[in-house]
Amino acid sequence: xxxxxxxxxxxxxxxxxxxxxxxxxxxxxxxxxxxxxxxxxxxxxxxxxxxxxxxxxxxxxxxxxxxxxxxxxxxxxxxxxxxxxxxxxxxxxxxxxxxxxxxxxxxxxxxxxxxxxxxxxxxxxxxxxxxxxxxxxxxxxxxxxxxxxxxxxxxxxxxxxxxxxxxxxxxxxxxxxxxxxxxxxxxxxxxxxxxxxxxxxxxxxxxxxxxxxxxxxxxxxxxxxxxxxxxxxxxxxxxxxxxxxxxxxxxxxxxxxxxxxxxxxxx
Numbered sequence: 001x002x003x004x005x006x007x008x009x010x011x012x013x014x015x016x017x018x019x020x021x022x023x024x025x026x027x028x029x030x031x032x033x034x035x036x037x038x039x040x041x042x043x044x045x046x047x048x049x050x051x052x053x054x055x056x057x058x059x060x061x062x063x064x065x066x067x068x069x070x071x072x073x074x075x076x077x078x079x080x081x082x083x084x085x086x087x088x089x090x091x092x093x094x095x096x097x098x099x100x101x102x103x104x105x106x107x108x109x110x111x112x113x114x115x116x117x118x119x120x121x122x123x124x125x126x127x128x129x130x131x132x133x134x135x136x137x138x139x140x141x142x143x144x145x146x147x148x149x150x151x152x153x154x155x156x157x158x159x160x161x162x163x164x165x166x167x168x169x170x171x172x173x174x175x176x177x178x179x180x181x182x183x184x185x186x187x188x189x190x191x192x193x194x195x196x197x198x199x200x201x202x203x204x205x206x207x208x209x210x211x212x213x214x215x216x217x218x219x220x221x222x223x224x225x226x227x228x229x230x231x232x233x234x235x236x237x238x239x240x241x242x243x244x245x246x247x248x249x250x251x252x253x254x255x256x257x258x259x260x261x262x263x264x265x266x267x
Contacts, residue, residue, distance in 0.1 A: 050220035050250035063197030066150035081227035090225040090254040095160035113135040176207035197225035201240035
């Protein structure tokens with residue numbers, strides 16, 4: 001047995017250990033070659049995969065005017081990303097598929113009530129939301145001034161939202177679903193897989209992804225059915241894509257998930 005073979009591979013590539021065992025030139029070259037091969041072979045992240053079945057639902061975060069309408073208060077921040085990704089059309093594709101195959105759709109909306117502005121603890125995005133009246137819904141009960149407001153759902157989606165396969169949860173209050181009944185609604189329907197889309201990619205959508213994964217759901221994210229804030233020194237969408245790849249069960253395009261759904265229900 002050579003001196004190189006005496007030591008575990010993970011110790012060989014510790015610099016101090018390499019020096020201490022005094023490997024010769026041939027052994028050093030061999031150890032470095034093995035090290036490079038090891039890095040290369042593990043360069044790609046594993047893909048756990050996602051299989052559409054009868055226990056799969058579609059979850060859409062914040063499909064509301066302030067993000068998706070050109071008249072929305074946040075359009076100047078997110079419009080570029082929405083247009084580039086074809087987000088509005090891609091979310092509509094998910095609604096159409098759900099209607100065609102009777103798939104449960106759960107919408108997790110964001111409403112900001114008048115009393116929320118009295119919060120004493122806020123992050124930057126919530127402070128911005130309060131300043132510009134993002135998703136303003138003055139009262140939790142009264143519906144006055146809600147129709148066609150920034151908090152209302154995009155008009156082209158309403159014909160789908162009115163269908164029996166669509167559920168609207170109570171609003172999430174910051175970014176994630178910890179403060180609403182999304183998980184309860186899914187559990188009560190024996191749903192354990194979620195196809196996730198909506199706004200904003202790196203905030204509410206990503207926060208929903210994180211919590212659903214923590215709660216034991218399998219989650220496939222439809223990356224081009226989302227969009228985010230893009231500023232000169234900040235690309236929220238690119239930030240989200242990194243974390244989708246690290247966290248989600250699988251990351252889809254709309255074309256890919258459409259094929260998965262059609263193949264399953266078209267059997």
